Amino acid sequence: MKRNRSMVVAFALPGTLLFVLTMVYPIVRTVFMSFFAIQEITDSVDKWKFNGIGNYISLMKNSLYQASWINLAKIFVIGGVITLGVSLLLAVILKNGVRGRGFFQAAIYLPNVISAVAMATMWIQYIFNPSYGFMTKFFSALHLDSLAQIQWLGGDYKFWALLISYCFGMIGHFMLIWISGIERIGIDYYEAAAIDGANKVKQFFYITLPLLKGIFRTNIIMWSISVSGFFIWSKLFSPISADTSTVVPMVYMYDKLFGAENVDEIRRDAGIAAAVGVMLCLFIVFIFTVVNRLIKDDDLEF
Amino acid sequence: MKRSKKWSSIITCGALITTLLAGCGGQAADQAGTTGAASSGAGGTAAAPAAKTEGTSDGAGSSGSFAGVKLVYWSNWESTEPQGVVITEAVKEFEAETGAQVDLQFKGRKGIKEGLIPALDADQQVDMFDGMSNKSNYGDRIISLEELIKAHDYEKDTNPVLMTLNRSYYDDGQLHEIPYQMKANGYLYNKDMFDKAGIAKAPVTWADFLDACQKLKDAGYIPLTTDDAYAMQAFGQHLARLIGDEEVKKVVNEGLWDREEVLTAAKSFEDLASKGYFSPQVGANVWPTGQNTELATGRAAMYCAGTYVVNETKTITGPAFRWGFFAYPEVDNGINGQEAMVIGNQSFAITKKCANPEAAFALIEKLTRGDWDVKLAQESLALPADMNNESWPEQLQEAKPYMENCTELFATSGGLENNPDITPALKENLMKLYAGTCTAEEFVANMLAASKK
Numbered sequence: 193m194k195r196n197r198s199m200v201v202a203f204a205l206p207g208t209l210l211f212v213l214t215m216v217y218p219i220v221r222t223v224f225m226s227f228f229a230i231q232e233i234t235d236s237v238d239k240w241k242f243n244g245i246g247n248y249i250s251l252m253k254n255s256l257y258q259a260s261w262i263n264l265a266k267i268f269v270i271g272g273v274i275t276l277g278v279s280l281l282l283a284v285i286l287k288n289g290v291r292g293r294g295f296f297q298a299a300i301y302l303p304n305v306i307s308a309v310a311m312a313t314m315w316i317q318y319i320f321n322p323s324y325g326f327m328t329k330f331f332s333a334l335h336l337d338s339l340a341q342i343q344w345l346g347g348d349y350k351f352w353a354l355l356i357s358y359c360f361g362m363i364g365h366f367m368l369i370w371i372s373g374i375e376r377i378g379i380d381y382y383e384a385a386a387i388d389g390a391n392k393v394k395q396f397f398y399i400t401l402p403l404l405k406g407i408f409r410t411n412i413i414m415w416s417i418s419v420s421g422f423f424i425w426s427k428l429f430s431p432i433s434a435d436t437s438t439v440v441p442m443v444y445m446y447d448k449l450f451g452a453e454n455v456d457e458i459r460r461d462a463g464i465a466a467a468v469g470v471m472l473c474l475f476i477v478f479i480f481t482v483v484n485r486l487i488k489d490d491d492l493e494f
Numbered sequence: 495m496k497r498s499k500k501w502s503s504i505i506t507c508g509a510l511i512t513t514l515l516a517g518c519g520g521q522a523a524d525q526a527g528t529t530g531a532a533s534s535g536a537g538g539t540a541a542a543p544a545a546k547t548e549g550t551s552d553g554a555g556s557s558g559s560f561a562g563v564k565l566v567y568w569s570n571w572e573s574t575e576p577q578g579v580v581i582t583e584a585v586k587e588f589e590a591e592t593g594a595q596v597d598l599q600f601k602g603r604k605g606i607k608e609g610l611i612p613a614l615d616a617d618q619q620v621d622m623f624d625g626m627s628n629k630s631n632y633g634d635r636i637i638s639l640e641e642l643i644k645a646h647d648y649e650k651d652t653n654p655v656l657m658t659l660n661r662s663y664y665d666d667g668q669l670h671e672i673p674y675q676m677k678a679n680g681y682l683y684n685k686d687m688f689d690k691a692g693i694a695k696a697p698v699t700w701a702d703f704l705d706a707c708q709k710l711k712d713a714g715y716i717p718l719t720t721d722d723a724y725a726m727q728a729f730g731q732h733l734a735r736l737i738g739d740e741e742v743k744k745v746v747n748e749g750l751w752d753r754e755e756v757l758t759a760a761k762s763f764e765d766l767a768s769k770g771y772f773s774p775q776v777g778a779n780v781w782p783t784g785q786n787t788e789l790a791t792g793r794a795a796m797y798c799a800g801t802y803v804v805n806e807t808k809t810i811t812g813p814a815f816r817w818g819f820f821a822y823p824e825v826d827n828g829i830n831g832q833e834a835m836v837i838g839n840q841s842f843a844i845t846k847k848c849a850n851p852e853a854a855f856a857l858i859e860k861l862t863r864g865d866w867d868v869k870l871a872q873e874s875l876a877l878p879a880d881m882n883n884e885s886w887p888e889q890l891q892e893a894k895p896y897m898e899n900c901t902e903l904f905a906t907s908g909g910l911e912n913n914p915d916i917t918p919a920l921k922e923n924l925m926k927l928y929a930g931t932c933t934a935e936e937f938v939a940n941m942l943a944a945s946k947k
Contacts, residue, residue, distance in 0.1 A: 232611055232615070233612065234611060234612045234615035234616065235615075254915060255915075255919075255944060255945075255946060256915045256916075256918055256919070259918075316780055316783075317783075320778070321783065321787075322774075322775035322778045322779075323775055323787065324787075343775065343777050343778035343929070344778065345778035345779070345780045345783075346777040346778040346925065346926075346929065346931075347777070347922045347923075347925060347926055348931075429780065430722065430780070430918075431723060431780065431781050432723035432781060433723060433911075433914070433917050433918065433921060434914075434917070434918045435722065435918050435921060435922060436918040436919050436921075436922050436944075437922065439918055447914060450607055450608050451607070451631070452914035452917065454723075454726075454906055454907065454911045454917075455906065455911055455912060455914055456905045456906050456909070456911075456912055457912075458631045459914070460631075
């Protein structure tokens with residue numbers, strides 16, 4: 193069939209232009225902005241002052257920014273293990289003929305359809321509140337006073353309270369992705385394994401897990417994207433001004449871009465904010481590259 | 495056949511490009527009716543010359559005859575908030591009286607914070623706005639109001655300290671924002687608890703304050719609580735009493751946490767914590783937990799914040815709650831007294847794009863003077879802007895003498911929140927200090943570590 197180049201151009205051009213305007217241009221501009229001292233995001237280019245890698249250097253030296261990345265790394269690694277591990281476990285259990293599967297699947301997914309603001313408020317006010325929260329009441333009822341007295345929203349435990357709340361909401365989402373992956377695996381493999389005497393645990397480690405490699409890779413990348421955009425939960429656990437234990441790069445970027453609250457002179461720095469954005473982008477690219485190198489799923493066909 | 499195909503390709507291509515451009519375009523000046531934050535992503539546009547609003551007529555004369563004038567007014571309130579409700583009514587009356595047409599848009603605090611500057615820079619028409627007196631934040635996007643206040647003889651009816659404060663926000667020393675919805679910071683307290691504890695007079699000195707705390711504790715009340723968001727206010731004002739707010743700013747910006755006065759202030763709070771004056775849950779109070787579930791519900795007696803708390807908690811406290819207020823107590827070896835305090839305000843401003851500042855100012859004057867100022871203060875339980883308005887909300891009566899006697903201004907939290915990069919560490923360590931889980935020495939050491947000194 194003869195290709196009509198004009199038609200190809202006609203159909204490809206609008207989409208390409210749109211992509212360049214809405215995706216490529218902002219990215220390129222943000223990268224450029226990160227090398228300049230800029231007060232407002234809308235400042236014209238003639239107001240930009242070249243700063244070389246000054247924005248990156250000052251960020252790397254800033255203890256609050258360092259804390260934000262440490263928090264992000266903890267959320268990524270610890271939260272990732274909890275979320276992906278528990279969601280995989282639940283997916284396997286639900287795929288093994290549990291009664292009321294539909295109900296449990298819907299119930300576990302439910303937090304995903306509730307606004308993060310409502311979810312965080314629920315956790316802060318009804319679970320972790322030190323006077324009437326569930327944790328305090330529950331442990332008091334069991335006479336476990338040392339556990340009941342834990343101030344979950346105090347400086348020492350606030351990060352963990354945040355992490356537990358966030359992971360709780362994310363498990364359902366990843367569980368569904370695992371389930372879709374498990375459903376791709378033919379029942380024949382499990383039947384053959386059962387005939388050969390493999391129990392459920394062995395079936396999981398020798399059949400399910402190897403055949404979920406592709407899904408595993410997808411989930412890690414999805415998790416890294418979710419985590420790098422971590423913002424609302426941090427803001428709700430530390431309203432008005434950021435907190436060392438819950439600050440993440442996105443919150444730091446917001447405060448630099450729009451100015452922190454409760455200060456006498458609001459200082460904005462779009463150049464620094466752009467540099468944070470670039471580093472977050474590089475974080476995702478790095479995770480994507482490493483995961484693609486380490487986890488290959490083209491060695492198995494099923 | 496081949497020729498017609500070629501033509502059809504060109505036409506299709508042209509149509510698609512036209513559609514694309516039509517979809518992307520249309521960001522002309524007449525966007526008065528658009529809503530939202532108008533975030534422009536990474537894109538930046540140079541501030542274009544002021545575009546005239548449709549229907550405006552330059553120099554429309556004095557208030558009372560602005561027929562044909564259209565004003566676009568962005569408000570940082572929500573339409574359902576008391577301030578939003580009163581402003582809506584006042585604007586309607588203004589329209590009826592003057593013939594002006596006001597496009598009032600409630601953007602909320604975030605809408606102003608995130609969207610106003612991008613909107614103005616993108617040549618969107620906004621004639622006036624109310625905001626949080628954002629201290630040089632708007633640069634030359636808003637106009638100086640000196641000539642207008644002179645022409646209207648406006649200044650004489652506003653608290654002079656607040657006029658000074660608002661002039662100090664701009665390098666040229668001129669007034670760019672008109673103050674209203676004044677607030678004073680200090681200790682808000684439950685008068686019933688004070689009465690029952692036998693405290694006849696609001697504390698003036700630190701010794702009075704300690705005495706009040708002890709009496710409240712003896713009467714079975716929790717004397718003090720706070721929230722993480724306001725944790726800096728008490729410590730900041732305490733330190734500012736000792737060294738002044740300019741020195742406090744130096745401490746937070748230069749990491750001078752090893753100054754003797756910092757330890758002295760920390761010791762005072764360590765003392766409060768060790769005597770059990772703070773709520774046992776204070777270390778875990780994420781705003782507004784302390785404010786709403788301890789102060790407003792009558793579990794705790796005192797809360798260091800601004801007078802705005804009265805309005806924020808009124809649905810919990812109900813009308814019977816008896817509020818009291820006192821400025822931060824004077825401390826031993828301090829360099830200032832209760833005449834120095836944190837006060838502030840919301841503000842109105844007129845943008846450079848406004849073609850008829852006279853009309854915009856007339857509306858501002860309407861909202862900040864006379865009946866509407868009274869109504870705004872009464873409905874939002876705030877302090878009136880007009881000094882001639884004697885009818886302060888009952889709940890804030892005790893703040894009045896402090897406001898009137900204030901001659902020295904402290905920066906926000908006595909200057910303690912001047913460095914946003916150190917505020918998070920400060921907040922965390924202050925909450926530990928208040929909760930009694932860290933000593934004054936540990937507080938100083940932690941802050942030195944956070945400042946990398």
